[in-house]
Amino acid sequence: MSPDPERRSQLFLIFGGPGAGKGTQASLLSQSLGIPHISSGELLREHQRRDTQNVMSSGELLPDDLVTGVVMARLEQSDAAQGAILDGFPRTVAQARALDAWLDQRGGGICAAFYLDVPPDELVARIVNRREISHRGDDNAAVAERRVTIFNREMPPILEHYAAHGQLYRIDGAQSVDRIHKQITEALASPAGPDR
Numbered sequence: 001m002s003p004d005p006e007r008r009s010q011l012f013l014i015f016g017g018p019g020a021g022k023g024t025q026a027s028l029l030s031q032s033l034g035i036p037h038i039s040s041g042e043l044l045r046e047h048q049r050r051d052t053q054n055v056m057s058s059g060e061l062l063p064d065d066l067v068t069g070v071v072m073a074r075l076e077q078s079d080a081a082q083g084a085i086l087d088g089f090p091r092t093v094a095q096a097r098a099l100d101a102w103l104d105q106r107g108g109g110i111c112a113a114f115y116l117d118v119p120p121d122e123l124v125a126r127i128v129n130r131r132e133i134s135h136r137g138d139d140n141a142a143v144a145e146r147r148v149t150i151f152n153r154e155m156p157p158i159l160e161h162y163a164a165h166g167q168l169y170r171i172d173g174a175q176s177v178d179r180i181h182k183q184i185t186e187a188l189a190s191p192a193g194p195d196r
């Protein structure tokens with residue numbers, strides 16, 4: 001299929017470990033840009049299948065095909081025709097390649113990728129603290145440490161992938177929510193582009 005010129009999806013990616021604040025920042029950016037916030041974790045939690053839930057509650061990643069299918073189906077919906085903020089996807093190099101292939105086919109591109117950098121100990125502490133409000137089975141210390149380990153294993157080549165394309169902005173994720181949002185919006189307004 002050749003790219004549809006009417007459908008130039010502009011995507012913004014938010015990366016960071018579990019508890020880094022991706023969801024919060026994706027939601028603020030979604031409001032300021034007026035395009036939907038698509039969280040792979042939220043989409044997958046809506047999958048009420050027991051095998052999916054078991055993998056998620058152990059902190060392991062779900063199969064690339066399943067996740068890619070769910071996220072692409074969401075991207076095909078009409079409210080995402082102009083673009084979207086992706087939170088939690090891509091999480092593996094195979095997913096990043098699948099997203100590139102989808103954009104090549106459909107038209108559109110990645111405007112920017114933001115990496116919210118938060119030290120591993122702080123990530124685990126935040127997850128344990130948010131358990132009271134998240135009520136998520138995977139928000140406990142043991143599973144949080146496993147999620148951080150998986151993140152540290154999977155993320156470097158993905159960050160390199162987007163850095164090599166000049167699309168990656170690294171943001172200090174230990175700052176306040178407002179400060180981070182301001183840095184993201186300033187980065188998007190700046191003609192200089194990301195530091196390479």
Ligand code: ADP
Nearest residue numbers: 018019040041056059060061062067088089091
């Ligand atoms: P967090 O980033 O705080 O760990 P998410 O809600 O993004 O939380 O993800 C929760 C779980 O959903 C992950 O631990 C994993 O099991 C599954 N998941 C989410 N996104 C992906 C993805 N892109 N690939 C594989 N598994 C995923």
